[in-house]
Amino acid sequence: MRALAHPTQAEMQLDTVLSALSDPVRRQIVGQLANASIDQACSAFQLPISKSTSTYHFRVLREAGLIEQRYSGTTILNTLRAADLEARFPGLLRAVLRAARSETTLATSEVE
């Protein structure tokens, strides 16, 4: 079984977390994970990028501590590390998710 490195809660850095969240593709991933009731494979995301770029973004999220990735066969199951993040940076993830949601709503209503 292949191993994937994750930072501990204490190792999480605000710098890295905010950089990770400042990319729209990665916020899309985080947002989808936040809504999902079960863990999601990387292929479960409709991202406007190539497979290798997708790998890159998932790695950025994992190394920042935002998601947990574990192998299950050849697929990787992704989970949002919501509790760890809440403990390390209280309120941060919630505020970003809420902001992202409100922005998406606005954008959609503009189109309609």
Place this chain on the structure above:
Amino acid sequence: MRALAHPTQAEMQLDTVLSALSDPVRRQIVGQLANASIDQACSAFQLPISKSTSTYHFRVLREAGLIEQRYSGTTILNTLRAADLEARFPGLLRAVLRAARSETTLATSEVE
């Protein structure tokens, strides 16, 4: 009097705001403004960068909507747009400031 362009509350974008906050120099500026009881001139910040780079970072913050800049003679007075941010992205600024504060505290206590 020279004019400086600021986004309205509705024009603020999560993307831009998070990018702005993901730089440590800019978080230092925002943190100092959050603590300040009066508006601060750009020169009131001890930043580890040149004057022209400093101008650049203040502009990024202003264009993201994080700070208000207004001329008073040749100096610019900077204010955190805390209320606008709270209205647009509730909880976000607070969470980032709190996270930054806790990280600084940790780093300091490691040195001692």
Place this chain on the structure above:
DNA sequence: TTCGTAGTACTAGAAATATCGTACAATAGA
């Protein structure tokens, strides 16, 4: 064992970002 699927490693290029130096503009005060 062969095949298909999920994702990685590596390389390379494009684009964005952070940095600075120098010359300059605007203003206050002597």
Place this chain on the structure above:
DNA sequence: TCTATTGTACGATATTTCTAGTACTACGAA
């Protein structure tokens, strides 16, 4: 009016980030 101060504009450069293609690995299933 002269001078000092505060910050900008512009150009150049280094670094980082995002992107993709290609060849590959690991695993499950037929």
